[in-house]
Every structure is written in C-alpha cells, then in structure tokens.
Amino acid sequence: MDETRWFRALQDLLGAAHLVRPDGLAATVGAVLAGIGVRSRIWLVDYEQVTLRALPEAGRPAPEPLPVDSSLAGRAFARVVSIRGEGDRWWVPMVDGTDRLGVMEFAGEDLPPARCELVAGLVGHLVSAISARGDHLERARRSQPVTPAAELVWRLVPPLTASCDRAAVSAVLQPCYDVGGDGFDYSLEGDTAHLVILDAVGKGMTAGVACAVAISAVRAARRNGADLLEQARTADRALTEQFPEGRFVTAVLAEMRLDTGALRYVNAGHPEPLLVRGGRLVREIPHGRRLPLGLADDDVRVGQESLEPGDRLLLYTDGVTEARTADGERFGLDRLVGLVGRHAADGLPAPETLRRLAHAVIDHQGATPDDDATLLMVEWSAAAARNTLPKAGQTAPDEESG
C-alpha cells in the first residue's frame, strides 16, 4: 500500500510537470508530497557552489541558506549521498544525470530513504527540464546580480558534470557572476570524450562574444564530422570574420578514447594540459601546438598521449595558476596538482574536487579575481563515474572510496 502512495506521487508530479511554471514548482512538489504525508523542501546550490538556497515558495517563509561546507545538507550535496538528519528528516542529493543541482529535504514518520531518493531523482530532472520556461529557478541560484557577459557564457556551456559508464567529466568556471572570456565544452559519444577549454583575450562582453564564436564554431564543425584540425580552422575563420581587426582565443581541443585511453589534442596557445596519475603530476602534455584560434596556422601536428586507467586529465586556464595573493604569490601548478592528489586520496567525486579547487583559487587571492579561472577534468575509470552517482542512504554516511 505504501508503494502505491509513492507511485501515485510520482505520477502526479509527472502529470503536473506539463503545465507547471518554474515559480510554481516548489509548491507543486510540496503539495503532492504533503498528500502522502511527507513534508519537503527543494534546495538549489548557488552558482558559486557555496550555499544551498531554499527554492522560494509563495506564502512560505524562506529559511536561511545552508553552507555547503558545514551542514548536513551540504554534505549530502558534496558527497552525493543521502544523509539522515534530526527529527525524522532526510537530506537527499538532487542531480540531473550526475550534475549536482542541490538537495531535497524530506520529513515525516518512518520515511523510506529509497522512496525519497526516487522523488529527488525525478525532481532533479524536472528542475532541469522546466528551468528554461521562466526566470525563477535561475534567479533562485544567484546570490548576486549577473553581468550580461556572464549571462551569455552560462547559456553557452554544458552542465558542469556529465558521466558515462567509463569516465566522469566535470568543470568549474569562476567568477560565476562576472565571467566573460573563459568557456568549456565536452561531448560524450560512443568511445570518445571530446573536450574543449577556451580563454578569449580581454574581458567583459567582447571577450564573452569571442568565446561564444569560438565554442559555436568548434561545436558546429565537430557535429558536422570535422576532425580536430578542421574544428580549429573553423574557429579561425569564424573569429576572423567576426573580428576583422583581430582577436584571438587560446584553447585546447582534445579527443580521448574511453576504451583505450588514447588522447589526441591540439593546443592553440593555451597552458599545457596536465596528466595526473595516483595524485601525482606525470607530465604537462606539450605537443599539438598551433597559434591561438583566430590566427590561421598551417602545418599543425595533432599531439598524442596515452592515458592509463584511473588517470586524470586536467585542462585549465591561466586564471587558475596565475591567481595571486596581495603579496604577488602565484597559485601555481604545484598547489593545483597537490590539491587534486589530496582530494583524490579522500575519494571525493570529480565535481566536488573541482568545487574545492575553485574555492582554493579564490581563497588564495583573498579578493575578487581579476581574471576568469576555469578547470575541466576527466577521471578515466568506471569507479570515478560511479562516484558521481547519488548514493543510497541506508548506511551511515561515510567516506565512499568509489
């Protein structure tokens, strides 16, 4: 009988999803669950992934945001694991695929966590699917106003995290409310992960537009079946056409085979990708050089590299390593690799590793960053992919090593 109630709740949610406005989602979910005797609340993570914010609901006072770093809700979010709270309460991670959107809070007597996880799973998909219908869900994720350039960039990039059975891909982009210039893209298809990281010269809207032109050109070429060199040439042409006075975008375009670990890449004037194995830097990957996108360059040879199972490939923009303290001390490569190693040893899921790296860069600067900082990481193992999945809450919350 219990089963039937939960099934009906799922059915009601799916039925309501056709017509629900983003600003009505919280109330709709709340009402459906109240109908089976469960109290609930949807919490969305903000863009900077520092706090979880209750999705505002008309007529219901909004609680204070919860810090990701020091709350049960935050732990459920960070580790993607269901956690039992006080007073018959469950904090359940809410993802779309493996992209972390926030958590759902459930309260009621003798709640079966597995059923709560089912609902949170559906609501995660719904949040993602209906967000574009209105501004409400977007607004709820923002702790500050967003610049027009940042608005453009966020519409341009794919979700921060995507996994398939063989690998986890995750990214971070800072400063969230003022980006313009940096961007990333990926595509998981068959045995291949396509990866792109970009850094357009300059700041603000002009840089954002240059980044948009480059990403769009690379994507269009890739989807039309072009190889890496032709993708880069397509971006050259698009940028030259759009900016006749000359404007360039540095980038790495890469294709990684998820069956063999073979990596092919082109480096258009960008910092060298990092190959990290067992928490240590194996090497900076040095080949495949060409001029930045926007400057035609013939005679480019595609670089090649072999990854081993469990390796991490890290692409970054110079805003990460060049971040400086007030005294001028650079964040640097050693610190970056050291943190990747430490978080790997702690068994953190890929998106959590990157969230912490991004905050380490900001903490290092101690002030508003003066350059965009972007990281894109692939963890090449089935275990890494599993580690990004929501984990059931029947056991005590502990360190999952994947």
Next chain:
Amino acid sequence: MSEQYLSVSVEQVAPAVTVLTPIGEIDRDSSPALAEAAEPPLDADGCRLIVDLSGVTFCDSAGINLLFRLHRRVAARGGAVSVAGARGIVLQALTVINMSRMLSMHPTLDEAVREATA
C-alpha cells in the same frame, strides 16, 4: 592611462627597418599608446618592425593581441614584425601562446636588426 607606466620610443635603424621600444608594462590600458607609436611606420610597403621587449616587465593578452594585429597589418603589405629581448614572464607569456609560430623571436635587439637588414 593616467599612470605613466609605459613609455615608447621609435627609431628607424635602417631603410624600412623600425625599432619600437616600449619600457614598462603592457596591458589593456597601456597598449593603445604602443599601438599609436607603431602607427606611422606601418604605412610603408615591406616595413620591418622590431619590437624590443627587453625593457618590458609585464605583457598581458592585450599586448599579445596587439603584436598579432601589427603583424597582420604589416604582413599584408609584404613586411614582418619581429620581437627581440623578451625575458622572464613576458617571454613565458609569448612562449605559451606559441608566438614564434607567427613572428620571429630573437634573444637580443642586435640579432633582430641583423635579420631584418639581411
């Protein structure tokens, strides 16, 4: 550009060979001054423009973009831009960007002049 952290001098060292010497830091705010100083020699056909970076302590992407733009303009009229004397973080920035695939880079001004006048 209220602060004077970039000065630029221009000298013609041979027929059609011009040396541009910025001293200080090249960034978004100061690069227009460099662009302006580079303007007159660009009008000549086959101009060889040498940018002596030995006195430059910082060069961001705006400066690098300017070098690319100068080269594009000069190359369209049969000339070339080369870079001399880059060091430290300036050399590092030019290296990451693979600058040498477009402009010839020389450790010293003498070598750059020798190549331009050869």
